Structure formats: C-alpha cells, structure tokens
Amino acid sequence: MQKIFAKTFEYFLDLIFPIHCLGCGKNREELAARERWICPDCFLKIMPRGEQVCPKCKEASEGGRTHSFCRGDNFLDGLWAAVYYDEFFERAVHDFKFKFIKEISYPLSELMVRSILETQEFGEFQDIVLVNYAKDEEEGIYSDEQKNVKAETILIPVPLHPKRYAMRGFNQSFLLAKNIGEKFALPVREDILSRTKNTKPQSKTSNKEERYKNIESAFLCRKPDEVKGINIIVVDDICTTSATLNECAKELKRCGAKNVWGWVVARK
Numbered sequence: 001m002q003k004i005f006a007k008t009f010e011y012f013l014d015l016i017f018p019i020h021c022l023g024c025g026k027n028r029e030e031l032a033a034r035e036r037w038i039c040p041d042c043f044l045k046i047m048p049r050g051e052q053v054c055p056k057c058k059e060a061s062e063g064g065r066t067h068s069f070c071r072g073d074n075f076l077d078g079l080w081a082a083v084y085y086d087e088f089f090e091r092a093v094h095d096f097k098f099k100f101i102k103e104i105s106y107p108l109s110e111l112m113v114r115s116i117l118e119t120q121e122f123g124e125f126q127d128i129v130l131v132n133y134a135k136d137e138e139e140g141i142y143s144d145e146q147k148n149v150k151a152e153t154i155l156i157p158v159p160l161h162p163k164r165y166a167m168r169g170f171n172q173s174f175l176l177a178k179n180i181g182e183k184f185a186l187p188v189r190e191d192i193l194s195r196t197k198n199t200k201p202q203s204k205t206s207n208k209e210e211r212y213k214n215i216e217s218a219f220l221c222r223k224p225d226e227v228k229g230i231n232i233i234v235v236d237d238i239c240t241t242s243a244t245l246n247e248c249a250k251e252l253k254r255c256g257a258k259n260v261w262g263w264v265v266a267r268k
C-alpha cells in the first residue's frame with residue numbers, strides 16, 4: 001500500500017516537476033526517477049579521473065597519496081576523487097545539496113564506485129576499499145558471501161551539524177557512503193564522528209586561510225575505541241581545499257586511526 005502511494009506520489013510530482021537529465025536536458029519518462037537525473041547515455045560518457053593528486057598541494061601523486069613533504073599539518077594519508085571537477089558536477093552537487101534532490105546520490109555514488117573498478121593500477125587506496133570484496137571469476141561479479149564484513153575499513157560520512165541536518169533533512173555524504181558501502185561491503189558509521197561546531201558553509205568562505213580557520217576543531221570522535229588501528233575513509237561530495245577532510249582526519253588520528261583517506265565525487 002505504501003509502495004503504491006509512493007509511486008502515485010512520484011507520478012504526480014513528475015507531472016508538476018518533470019525530471020530532466022542534468023546532462024542532455026531530456027526527460028526520459030521510461031526510466032526510474034533515480035536514473036533520470038543523469039540519464040544512462042550521459043552517465044556512460046563520464047570518465048573517471050585518469051590520475052589522482054595530493055590532497056595538500058594538488059600536484060600529481062601516485063594513487064592520490066599525500067606527498068611525504070606535504071605531511072606537516074596535513075593528517076590525510078591521501079585523497080581519491082572519482083571524476084574531474086567541471087560545471088556539470090558543480091550543478092549536480094548543487095542540486096543534490098541545495099535543491100534536496102536525494103536521487104542524485106545514486107549516479108554520483110555509482111561514479112565513485114566506477115572510479116575504483118575501472119582504474120587499472122591498483123594502489124593503496126584500492127586495497128583499503130576492496131578489503132571485503134572478492135571477485136567471482138566466472139560471473140565477473142562480486143560475491144555476496146564477502147558481505148560477512150570485517151571491520152578493517154570503515155566509511156565515515158562527513159557529519160553535518162544537527163541544525164544543518166534538521167534544515168536539509170538528510171546528510172548528502174551519508175547517502176553517498178551508504179551506496180558505496182553496500183557495493184563494497186564496507187560498514188558505514190555515522191555514530192563515530194560528530195560536528196560540534198555549526199560552521200558557516202565552506203563555500204561561503206572567501207579564501208584558503210578562512211576555510212581552514214572556519215572548520216578548525218569542528219569535529220569530535222565519540223568512539224575512540226572503535227577507530228583505533230582501523231582504516232577509515234571519510235566520504236564527502238566535493239573537495240576544494242581539503243580543509244574539512246583534513247580536520248576529520250586530524251580528530252580520527254588523534255583517536256588512533258591507522259590510515260585516514262578522503263573519498264569524494266570531485267576534486268576542485
């Protein structure tokens with residue numbers, strides 16, 4: 001009954017606000033809503049990033065690892081971005097976050113998944129991501145038995161402050177992490193890190209220094225025992241200066257996390 005209601009609701013919503021693909025502008029009514037924001041034709045044209053950069057200096061670095069000379073006050077071990085940042089992704093992420101279109105999380109997280117599976121060179125980040133993921137040689141797919149999850153790696157979405165969460169109604173980073181976690185059999189933990197400072201949005205700050213200052217000491221690790229010795233991947237939508245991810249990493253490292261990586265849709 002609830003399903004019928006949801007379907008009917010979706011139908012009427014569609015009459016009032018028809019969904020147009022963010023790429024080609026077409027309204028592909030034959031597709032499910034979640035596939036229409038980036039239609040399959042446009043989706044397949046998007047190529048995952050060919051190379052990764054250091055989170056600190058944005059210069060090329062193998063597999064996105066932080067250069068040893070960029071460590072200093074940088075606590076991220078590396079950063080993995082699925083695609084190159086362009087106007088298309090700016091619009092997609094904007095509509096996702098500020099027009100509250102949750103369905104955009106599906107194509108975006110699918111791109112994050114593709115960026116791992118379609119990368120030929122396997123590096124440290126893939127090792128951390130694929131820890132619970134076994135390839136089924138015959139089928140070319142990955143077996144469900146591996147979902148017997150070992151918590152060697154966990155996904156932590158960048159938390160929102162409770163006030164911002166109440167306004168938006170969802171955490172966009174959590175939706176991305178949830179889809180990725182299902183695909184790679186990785187636990188998603190929303191209960192470990194919380195945002196104790198209601199900072200102004202990083203996009204409203206004017207320069208790099210302000211971004212770092214704005215986010216300083218904004219996060220608190222509530223369960224230090226559960227991060228000790230664990231590999232952690234902090235998930236976010238877009239990375240600009242990596243100030244937010246770095247602040248999360250700083251707090252998680254303080255509590256004994258082993259490796260902390262950032263994983264985002266796009267790197268600005």
Ligand SMILES: [Zn+2]
Pocket residue numbers: 021022023024025026038039040041042043
């Ligand atoms: Zn399209």
Ligand SMILES: [Zn+2]
Pocket residue numbers: 054055056057058059061066067069070
């Ligand atoms: Zn660097």
